[in-house]
Amino acid sequence: MKVNTVEVTVFVIFFLGVTVLGFMASRWRRGSSLMHLDEWGLGGRSFGSWITWFLIGGDIYTAYTFVAVPALVFGAGAAGFFAVPYTVVVYPLIFLVIIRLWSVSHVRGFVTPADFVRSRFDSPTMALLVAITGIVATMPYIALQLVGIEAVLKTMGVTGEWPIIAAFVILAVYTYNSGLRAPALIAFVKDILIYLTIIVAVIVIPSKLGGWDAIFGAADAKFTEAGSGGLLLAPAGQLQYATLALGSALALFLYPHSITGALAAKNRDVLKRNMSALPIYSLALGFIALLGFMAIAAGTTPVGTDANTIVPRLFQDMFPSWFAGVAFAAVGIGALVPAAIMSIAAANLFTRNIYKEYLKKDATPENEAKVAKIASLVVKLGAVAAILLIDPQFSIDLQLIGGVIILQTLPSVAIGLYTRWLHRGALIAGWVVGMASGIVMLYNVPRIGPGGVVVRPHWGGSNFSLGKLGFDTTVTIYAGFLALLVNLVVAVVVTFVLRAMKVDDGVDGTAETDYTAEREDPSVRDLPDPLSNEPLAGPPPGSAPASQH
Amino acid sequence: MSSPDAPPAAVAPRRSDRSPWNWLLIVPIVVPLLVPLYNHRDPELFGWPFFYWVQLLFVALGVVSTGLVYRATRRSSADRAAARQAADAPLSRPAAQDGGTDR
Numbered sequence: 001m002k003v004n005t006v007e008v009t010v011f012v013i014f015f016l017g018v019t020v021l022g023f024m025a026s027r028w029r030r031g032s033s034l035m036h037l038d039e040w041g042l043g044g045r046s047f048g049s050w051i052t053w054f055l056i057g058g059d060i061y062t063a064y065t066f067v068a069v070p071a072l073v074f075g076a077g078a079a080g081f082f083a084v085p086y087t088v089v090v091y092p093l094i095f096l097v098i099i100r101l102w103s104v105s106h107v108r109g110f111v112t113p114a115d116f117v118r119s120r121f122d123s124p125t126m127a128l129l130v131a132i133t134g135i136v137a138t139m140p141y142i143a144l145q146l147v148g149i150e151a152v153l154k155t156m157g158v159t160g161e162w163p164i165i166a167a168f169v170i171l172a173v174y175t176y177n178s179g180l181r182a183p184a185l186i187a188f189v190k191d192i193l194i195y196l197t198i199i200v201a202v203i204v205i206p207s208k209l210g211g212w213d214a215i216f217g218a219a220d221a222k223f224t225e226a227g228s229g230g231l232l233l234a235p236a237g238q239l240q241y242a243t244l245a246l247g248s249a250l251a252l253f254l255y256p257h258s259i260t261g262a263l264a265a266k267n268r269d270v271l272k273r274n275m276s277a278l279p280i281y282s283l284a285l286g287f288i289a290l291l292g293f294m295a296i297a298a299g300t301t302p303v304g305t306d307a308n309t310i311v312p313r314l315f316q317d318m319f320p321s322w323f324a325g326v327a328f329a330a331v332g333i334g335a336l337v338p339a340a341i342m343s344i345a346a347a348n349l350f351t352r353n354i355y356k357e358y359l360k361k362d363a364t365p366e367n368e369a370k371v372a373k374i375a376s377l378v379v380k381l382g383a384v385a386a387i388l389l390i391d392p393q394f395s396i397d398l399q400l401i402g403g404v405i406i407l408q409t410l411p412s413v414a415i416g417l418y419t420r421w422l423h424r425g426a427l428i429a430g431w432v433v434g435m436a437s438g439i440v441m442l443y444n445v446p447r448i449g450p451g452g453v454v455v456r457p458h459w460g461g462s463n464f465s466l467g468k469l470g471f472d473t474t475v476t477i478y479a480g481f482l483a484l485l486v487n488l489v490v491a492v493v494v495t496f497v498l499r500a501m502k503v504d505d506g507v508d509g510t511a512e513t514d515y516t517a518e519r520e521d522p523s524v525r526d527l528p529d530p531l532s533n534e535p536l537a538g539p540p541p542g543s544a545p546a547s548q549h
Numbered sequence: 550m551s552s553p554d555a556p557p558a559a560v561a562p563r564r565s566d567r568s569p570w571n572w573l574l575i576v577p578i579v580v581p582l583l584v585p586l587y588n589h590r591d592p593e594l595f596g597w598p599f600f601y602w603v604q605l606l607f608v609a610l611g612v613v614s615t616g617l618v619y620r621a622t623r624r625s626s627a628d629r630a631a632a633r634q635a636a637d638a639p640l641s642r643p644a645a646q647d648g649g650t651d652r
Contacts, residue, residue: 216597216601231600279615280608518629
């Protein structure tokens with residue numbers, strides 16, 4: 001395949017321009033030294049409504065929205081549209097939870113979910129499990145971003161091993177020397193580019209294809225002929241659709257990177273306002289998903305067998321080269337912003353909850369910052385490994401598998417924000433059993449190809465068939481959801497047992513009033529605006545251990 | 550639930566996130582999960598099957614519900630000013646630093 005010079009040129013210009021802009025802006029009037037972990041990782045922790053909107057939006061609506069969701073809709077039809085109810089359900093679901101996390105983190109100086117678990121349940125072991133879970137679950141999510149960049153590069157004619165290596169190098173360079181501030185600023189440009197592309201696509205493409213009637217009609221004809229997928233869900237797929245939407249929503253704010261983004265908000269009201277403003281992205285997501293049907297109607301074919309290239313290919317077919325280049329830049333930058341935040345969050349977990357807790361207890365802040373940088377590189381290498389291990393044919397599975405894993409931290413992180421009734425020993429037991437059952441279920445999911453043929457017997461997705469449990473049914477369910485139920489049942493039962501045996505459950509390192517603290521309260525650690533030059537006021541979070549003294 | 554290192558009430562005022570408005574949040578959580586209710590082709594709208602356009606309508610449902618709850622439960626500027634004043638009271642700050650982290 002020939003390299004498309006115009007596309008590549010426009011892509012590179014936008015890419016370099018936005019990058020340089022972001023880094024320059026992040027250096028402009030920067031606060032104190034970037035060599036402190038909380039400066040590197042949390043950007044100073046006080047973003048207002050707008051920056052938070054872009055930051056969390058950039059976190060959640062990633063290359064996966066642009067590449068993987070429409071690719072799934074292209075291949076499977078209605079089932080791929082789950083991303084819309086997923087992103088509708090998530091905000092009301094976490095509305096009341098996330099503000100409690102914000103408050104307690106700002107009172108006690110927590111940077112990661114594992115910090116919270118350690119202090120709340122007085123359990124370094126559960127904190128370690130939360131940290132490891134967060135890091136491992138983040139890797140396939142970062143991998144998904146690399147897949148997105150790879151798809152764009154492939155479409156432009158860059159072939160072979162190069163796309164994935166280039167994607168990795170770009171990401172590594174991007175994140176090595178900057179904290180949260182550069183991604184937050186770049187997210188702004190990224191969103192403008194993405195909205196521009198979407199608006200143009202939704203206006204131009206349907207009119208070229210003969211209207212929405214023709215688009216849905218062509219999709220219907222394709223699925224009927226193929227005998228798999230469809231414009232509507234098969235009856236057996238409805239439970240999967242609902243549990244996948246709910247499970248993904250529950251998982252989203254357990255991911256360390258979402259928490260990093262949320263903790264950077266200035267106060268509780270900023271977060272609440274964002275919970276009602278963020279769904280605006282979901283509207284765009286709905287249209288993006290339908291690009292999959294547009295590709296069917298346009299007769300677009302992917303590059304080779306890589307379904308992820310379907311949207312870039314559609315843009316190539318429908319837009320002049322220069323605008324396709326702009327759209328590709330949007331996808332590329334849209335992959336880098338979340339990947340940057342993800343690797344920062346995973347690195348925080350490693351540094352604070354593994355390195356400092358277990359490996360080097362007397363680490364200096366400079367030391368921590370250095371380790372965090374190396375850890376973020378290692379996480380990205382893990383992401384590349386995930387791509388090589390799991391065939392990213394349907395890259396959305398990468399995210400769904402990560403979701404199954406991260407959901408196992410829900411009892412300690414989310415329920416823990418409300419009650420510490422669950423015993424720390426029971427949380428560990430629940431995690432172990434939930435994780436094991438989740439992995440066993442994922443292993444037993446076959447990949448079904450066109451016409452119902454089993455392409456791969458294992459690791460084929462996240463829709464676990466209830467028939468495997470002996471039920472006389474073809475109904476499938478999201479494996480993560482089922483694994484979470486198992487986890488919760490074990491945690492509750494073991495809690496009863498441990499409480500009956502009067503096993504010590506440690507001391508709560510937090511107080512009830514921490515969870516409703518407002519920014520103005522004296523107990524809340526006040527950090528200066530990240531874009532100001534003032535030195536940090538008071539002790540930086542993490543410098544004083546919150547759980548012990 | 551109380552804990553050994555609970556700061557004195559004067560330092561971190563006891564607040565509550567409780568509000569009857571919060572019940573409204575349940576609507577956009579439950580409705581999009583009732584898949585059989587909208588897994589239909591008709592009625593179509595501008596060529597869109599019901600399944601697709603109604604789910605985009607759920608986005609609006611989510612925005613309106615969470616937006617209403619936010620507006621109804623956010624703190625008034627008087628509350629914020631009162632909290633700020635309490636925080637600036639001369640004795641409360643050192644007490645907060647000690648009471649907040651020590652046990």
